[in-house]
Amino acid sequence: MTSPRFGVAALRSLATAMLEAAGVTTPAAELVARSLVAADQAGIYSHGLLRLPLYLSTIAAGGIDPTSSPEVVRRHGAVTVLDGAAAFGQVTMQRAVDLAAESARTHGIATVAVQGSSHFGAGQFWVNQLTEQGIAGILTSTTGPIAAPFGGSRPILGTNPLTIGLPSAGPNPLVADLATTAGAYGKVVAARNEGTDIPAGWGVDANAAPTTDPAAVLEGGALLPFGGHKGSGIAVLLEGLSAALTSAAFAFRTVDIWQDQSSRMNTGHLLIALDLAAFGDPGAIRTRVAQLQDEVRTSNPDGSVLSPGDLEHARLTANADTVELAASTVAELRLLATQHSLPFPAPLPEGTP
Numbered sequence: 132m133t134s135p136r137f138g139v140a141a142l143r144s145l146a147t148a149m150l151e152a153a154g155v156t157t158p159a160a161e162l163v164a165r166s167l168v169a170a171d172q173a174g175i176y177s178h179g180l181l182r183l184p185l186y187l188s189t190i191a192a193g194g195i196d197p198t199s200s201p202e203v204v205r206r207h208g209a210v211t212v213l214d215g216a217a218a219f220g221q222v223t224m225q226r227a228v229d230l231a232a233e234s235a236r237t238h239g240i241a242t243v244a245v246q247g248s249s250h251f252g253a254g255q256f257w258v259n260q261l262t263e264q265g266i267a268g269i270l271t272s273t274t275g276p277i278a279a280p281f282g283g284s285r286p287i288l289g290t291n292p293l294t295i296g297l298p299s300a301g302p303n304p305l306v307a308d309l310a311t312t313a314g315a316y317g318k319v320v321a322a323r324n325e326g327t328d329i330p331a332g333w334g335v336d337a338n339a340a341p342t343t344d345p346a347a348v349l350e351g352g353a354l355l356p357f358g359g360h361k362g363s364g365i366a367v368l369l370e371g372l373s374a375a376l377t378s379a380a381f382a383f384r385t386v387d388i389w390q391d392q393s394s395r396m397n398t399g400h401l402l403i404a405l406d407l408a409a410f411g412d413p414g415a416i417r418t419r420v421a422q423l424q425d426e427v428r429t430s431n432p433d434g435s436v437l438s439p440g441d442l443e444h445a446r447l448t449a450n451a452d453t454v455e456l457a458a459s460t461v462a463e464l465r466l467l468a469t470q471h472s473l474p475f476p477a478p479l480p481e482g483t484p
């Protein structure tokens with residue numbers, strides 16, 4: 132299928148209008164729209180506008196409360212516990228980032244533990260906000276039950292993302308942002324929508340047999356952790372950090388919104404912020420981070436090696452004004468626009484950068 136290109140501003144406006152039509156307040160709608168389009172701009176199509184139809188049906192079914200706002204339920208020194216009150220994960224995460232940055236500037240290090248939340252999209256959208264302020268960030272989250280631990284056949288874990296970002300004196304921060312499954316769930320959904328296979332090693336079917344059929348993974352199968360037993364260990368620990376520490380629900384106690392859109396999943400997130408200024412001269416730390424990035428990039432003389440985060444940064448720069456969307460996502464959004472009597476933006480002529 133071809134992938135048409137659209138203006139970024141037009142996509143943000145369309146997504147904002149659709150969310151407003153579903154009862155989301157304008158500031159929240161703008162934030163969710165910006166986060167989804169930013170994921171597409173970074174080439175993280177699994178967490179871009181592909182998610183909007185699901186978000187809208189989740190509001191309609193009661194899984195997300197479009198009018199509620201997160202509330203601080205506990206403070207202890209540099210630790211804040213935030214209850215998302217079933218609001219959009221993006222709304223709750225924005226509050227968590229703001230609280231973490233403020234508290235890290237006071238204490239040097241701060242933790243915001245989030246309960247009662249929902250899906251927050253791509254982790255780097257949040258951690259990048261910290262690195263822009265000279266603060267390093269570590270973020271993780273629960274999701275619905277879709278991953279089997281190493282050797283297991285039942286999906287009891289989430290895809291438990293881990294995002295770690297360090298400010299740098301170089302052109303972009305050092306950011307690793309990944310699902311702890313071999314492939315992100317959204318990439319499996321995208322493959323099913325586009326009618327393509329997933330890579331071998333990503334998942335098993337309902338009989339725990341290896342498969343490259345995305346539908347077999349999504350319908351009763353399971354995703355597998357990255358890195359065998361080591362990745363599995365990290366995924367289990369992230370489940371503990373983002374559910375046990377926050378009093379959110381373990382993935383295995385939830386029904387995923389892809390299965391039941393009325394499911395209030397009580398998603399948990401853990402955000403740790405480290406203010407560089409508390410550790411020494413922030414400029415010198417940034418320079419050391421840039422040295423590390425350059426050493427990674429030049430580790431092969433042919434210049435082919437990327438430092439974590441380089442790929443997404445390059446795409447964000449290239450897609451600053453216009454962005455490509457998968458044809459299946461365009462078809463779904465076009466249908467929704469028609470249902471809401473909203474004009475759908477015209478695709479840009481082929482060859483538009």
Ligand SMILES: NC(=O)c1ccc[n+]([C@@H]2O[C@H](COP(=O)([O-])OP(=O)(O)OC[C@H]3O[C@@H](n4cnc5c(N)ncnc54)[C@H](O)[C@@H]3O)[C@@H](O)[C@H]2O)c1
Pocket residue numbers: 175177178250251252253254255272273274290291292293294306307308309310311313314315316318436437438439440441442443
């Ligand atoms: N909200 C949620 O519940 C949730 C759950 C799971 C994943 N996610 C998000 O899904 C997104 C995609 O995750 P993924 O696991 O598919 O990521 P990915 O495999 O595309 O990338 C993972 C990391 O590897 C780096 N990378 C990619 N190609 C590289 C290369 N050739 N050389 C060096 N580094 C390279 C990237 O910069 C990135 O930091 C992330 O944004 C994550 O936050 C969110």
